Amino acid sequence: MAKTAQQPVLVIMGVSGSGKSTVAGLVAGKLGWDLAEGDDLHPASNVAKMQAGEPLTDEDRWPWLETIAEWIRAHTQDGTPGVITCSALKRVYRDVLRGEGVVFVFLQGSRDKISDRLASRHGHFMPPALLESQFDALEEPTADEDHISLCVSATPSEEVQEIIERLNLEAAGAATP
Secondary structure (H helix, E strand, O other), X not given: OOOOOOOOEEEEEOOOXXXXXXXXXXXXXXXXXXXXXXXXXOOHHHHHHHHOOOOOOHHHHHHHHHHHHHHHXXXXXXXXXXXXXXXXXXXXXXHHHXXXXXXXXXXXXXXXXXXXXXXXXXXXXXXXXXXXXXXXXXOXXXXXXXXXXXXXXXXXXXXXXXXXXXXXXXXXXXXXX
């Protein structure tokens, strides 16, 4: 992606346990950008379903994706850079979210690596048992989608540095050359 005057809205995507929240928080903090946690935008019915160990259906996801898309549109229309997390597992989901100035950052890792991360995570409503359904639903971004992919084998700080370098990002309020 070439450097433009308008900094993007990043959608940090991947299966549960890939590090979306951690990486998004670090990117937003380092750049001074707005941050939204996509999980916080789920309706209570979705959270209850996941807590019960039931995978979400497409019908469950549409209102949630529309809420995320509204956040993205508000930022791109205002010219305000931001970072939001969303699993965005399927292309049709990303189609709802995509637009001018939106870049997907796909955090990818093996089932074993992600499973190990989930097993050590506490206090999240997404149970590790649903990981398989997420990998089953995952359609990795393709060349015609504005995205970068990162392997989750690096540390979160290294991943953040790679994102910033690969996308030529700069802190909010920084002068554009």
